[in-house]
Amino acid sequence: MAIVKTDRHPDLPPPVSQTGIIGWMRENLFSSWLNSILTLISLYVVWTVLSAVISYTIINANFVGTSQADCTGTGACWVFIKARFGQNMYGFYPESERWRVDLGYVLGAIGLVLVLTDIVKNKKWPAIYLFGVYPVLCYFLFYGGFGLEVVETSQWGGLFLTLVLASVSIFVALPLGIVLALGRRSEMPVVRMMCVGFIELIRAVPLISVLFMASVMLPLFLPEGTNFDKLVRALVGMSLFSAAYMAEVVRGGLQAIPKGQMEAAKSLGLGYWQAMTFIILPQALKIAIPSIVNTFIGLFKDTTLVLIIGLLDLLSIVKTGTTDKNWLGLATEGYIFVAAVFWVFCFSMSRYSIWLENKLHTGHKR
Amino acid sequence: MSDAAMSKAQEQAAIQLIGMHKWYGDFHVLRDINLTVERGERIVVCGPSGSGKSTMIRCINRLEEHQQGQIIVDGIELTNDVKKIDEIRREVGMVFQHFNLFPHLTVLENCTLAPIWVRKTPKAEAEATAMKFLERVKIPEQAQKYPGQLSGGQQQRVAIARSLCMNPRIMLFDEPTSALDPEMISEVLDTMISLAEEGMTMICVTHEMGFAKTVADRVIFMDQGEIIEQAPPIEFFENPQSERTKLFLSQILHNG
Numbered sequence: 001m002a003i004v005k006t007d008r009h010p011d012l013p014p015p016v017s018q019t020g021i022i023g024w025m026r027e028n029l030f031s032s033w034l035n036s037i038l039t040l041i042s043l044y045v046v047w048t049v050l051s052a053v054i055s056y057t058i059i060n061a062n063f064v065g066t067s068q069a070d071c072t073g074t075g076a077c078w079v080f081i082k083a084r085f086g087q088n089m090y091g092f093y094p095e096s097e098r099w100r101v102d103l104g105y106v107l108g109a110i111g112l113v114l115v116l117t118d119i120v121k122n123k124k125w126p127a128i129y130l131f132g133v134y135p136v137l138c139y140f141l142f143y144g145g146f147g148l149e150v151v152e153t154s155q156w157g158g159l160f161l162t163l164v165l166a167s168v169s170i171f172v173a174l175p176l177g178i179v180l181a182l183g184r185r186s187e188m189p190v191v192r193m194m195c196v197g198f199i200e201l202i203r204a205v206p207l208i209s210v211l212f213m214a215s216v217m218l219p220l221f222l223p224e225g226t227n228f229d230k231l232v233r234a235l236v237g238m239s240l241f242s243a244a245y246m247a248e249v250v251r252g253g254l255q256a257i258p259k260g261q262m263e264a265a266k267s268l269g270l271g272y273w274q275a276m277t278f279i280i281l282p283q284a285l286k287i288a289i290p291s292i293v294n295t296f297i298g299l300f301k302d303t304t305l306v307l308i309i310g311l312l313d314l315l316s317i318v319k320t321g322t323t324d325k326n327w328l329g330l331a332t333e334g335y336i337f338v339a340a341v342f343w344v345f346c347f348s349m350s351r352y353s354i355w356l357e358n359k360l361h362t363g364h365k366r
Numbered sequence: 367m368s369d370a371a372m373s374k375a376q377e378q379a380a381i382q383l384i385g386m387h388k389w390y391g392d393f394h395v396l397r398d399i400n401l402t403v404e405r406g407e408r409i410v411v412c413g414p415s416g417s418g419k420s421t422m423i424r425c426i427n428r429l430e431e432h433q434q435g436q437i438i439v440d441g442i443e444l445t446n447d448v449k450k451i452d453e454i455r456r457e458v459g460m461v462f463q464h465f466n467l468f469p470h471l472t473v474l475e476n477c478t479l480a481p482i483w484v485r486k487t488p489k490a491e492a493e494a495t496a497m498k499f500l501e502r503v504k505i506p507e508q509a510q511k512y513p514g515q516l517s518g519g520q521q522q523r524v525a526i527a528r529s530l531c532m533n534p535r536i537m538l539f540d541e542p543t544s545a546l547d548p549e550m551i552s553e554v555l556d557t558m559i560s561l562a563e564e565g566m567t568m569i570c571v572t573h574e575m576g577f578a579k580t581v582a583d584r585v586i587f588m589d590q591g592e593i594i595e596q597a598p599p600i601e602f603f604e605n606p607q608s609e610r611t612k613l614f615l616s617q618i619l620h621n622g
Contacts, residue, residue: 223516263429264466264525268480269456278479282470362512364472
């Protein structure tokens with residue numbers, strides 16, 4: 001005899017023990033004896049570390065004062081950071097001109113917000129502003145000209161220099177990296193060999209030696225009398241270095257795109273550059289976002305290596321400060337401060353990349 | 367196109383393959399292919415896997431390069447000349463086994479991208495055309511969705527609409543139903559049948575023998591890189607000449 005089901009089973013709510021805070025805790029923290037013990041041990045460890053950190057950095061710390069004499073507490077002495085704050089931020093940029101740097105920050109932040117977030121839908125003008133107008137504006141604003149007093153790059157320093165190094169390198173490395181990656185996959189042997197040669201050469205050399213080469217050896221090869229700015233040499237070195245890494249990251253993205261995408265584009269009559277611009281690169285770059293941001297974060301932290309060619313970025317200027325005879329013995333505070341600043345920037349980049357990935361997700365990735 | 371050029375094109379066959387050979391490295395995949403497709407003719411290509419069916423139709427729009435012989439599409443001979451290749455690709459639409467929709471673009475953007483950038487059609491006009499073809503394949507309500515949100519059958523119909531938006535004179539179908547779930551095959555076939563009824567020149571690589579019987583003017587059987595037999599569908603199915611065709615037909619008809 002055939003069995004036929006005629007009525008549909010009704011929708012029921014899930015069992016109570018699986019929902020709510022208590023359900024969650026029972027499932028995740030106290031599901032067994034072992035699990036409960038591990039949870040308690042972990043809570044103890046977290047509490048011990050956190051309470052030590054908080055008492056050192058906040059409860060027992062000194063915030064008020066002007067000299068080392070005010071460092072009376074058992075914890076950190078933030079007076080040191082406060083007293084040298086200007087130098088940490090701007091290096092030896094003349095105090096009367098520091099508004100130019102701040103203005104540059106504000107203009108850059110406006111551009112970044114417009115381009116990177118969803119506030120405006122049409123990104124054409126913001127992009128032209130950020131990638132075309134803003135760099136030129138910054139050059140005159142930071143260096144001088146048009147009635148602004150010239151501030152030599154040797155006076156630049158601190159966080160300002162770190163940001164200049166990082167943003168210029170990122171700004172150059174991404175497009176150059178894309179071009180190199182496309183070149184590496186090109187069907188033209190000469191182009192391909194040149195790109196492979198460049199990428200493999202740069203990747204096989206430590207950044208420190210690239211910086212040394214750019215700053216010490218490059219002038220030896222150039223004709224007598226041509227003198228590049230030290231900062232420009234460091235920028236060239238860092239940009240080329242990160243472009244090589246970026247090229248490999250982008251290549252990874254390109255390889256993840258199925259062959260059929262290019263075939264579909266071709267069969268519709270799109271040319272190579274159209275197919276790349278509209279079909280392949282948007283997808284490849286999206287896949288590569290985590291690695292691209294990873295490279296950016298690495299690059300941001302690598303800017304500290306310019307210390308060895310005598311540029312005073314955030315780390316080196318704080319380090320210099322710790323040897324000041326008026327502020328001896330405060331290296332810990334200095335390094336915590338540097339670490340915190342780097343953390344804020346790198347963590348922001350990381351969160352942004354996660355947000356961007358979610359935004360660009362169009363349901364084809366399961 | 368001027369009137370003179372138009373009439374000249376009409377005189378010629380839609381597609382001519384003359385003594386065409388192709389190798390993958392040392393492997394001789396296509397051997398002495400001779401095929402003429404008239405305008406408005408509907409051709410079904412079948413044969414066992416690895417017989418070179420897909421490779422042959424992919425040569426027609428130069429997704430694969432042939433090494434010997436001639437391919438003349440719409441009066442234009444395919445050579446290394448990139449301009450001619452692009453010209454042919456604009457006139458020849460292709461539908462793939464795995465759809466190959468652009469996953470980062472909406473259905474509507476998939477359909478308007480090529481008309482806007484290749485044909486330089488104004489955006490509004492391209493969108494109107496796209497909606498017209500999406501209606502024809504019966505999914506206008508999905509225009510704002512992404513391909514990843516559609517079923518296989520819907521995706522394939524979008525792919526057909528996307529090709530049609532370029533207003534091609536010839537359509538190539540490379541196993542359009544092979545990657546679909548059984549219940550979705552008929553919706554795609556129906557779209558193809560209605561296209562055939564309008565007189566589109568079509569070459570379909572497919573195992574759908576029912577489709578071949580209904581719409582094909584000619585069935586072509588390929589095996590091991592050669593065209594073994596070509597005949598009108600009735601003759602082909604009822605009275606196959608070669609042993610290999612008979613074997614192939616007995617296998618697919620018994621299993622399918």
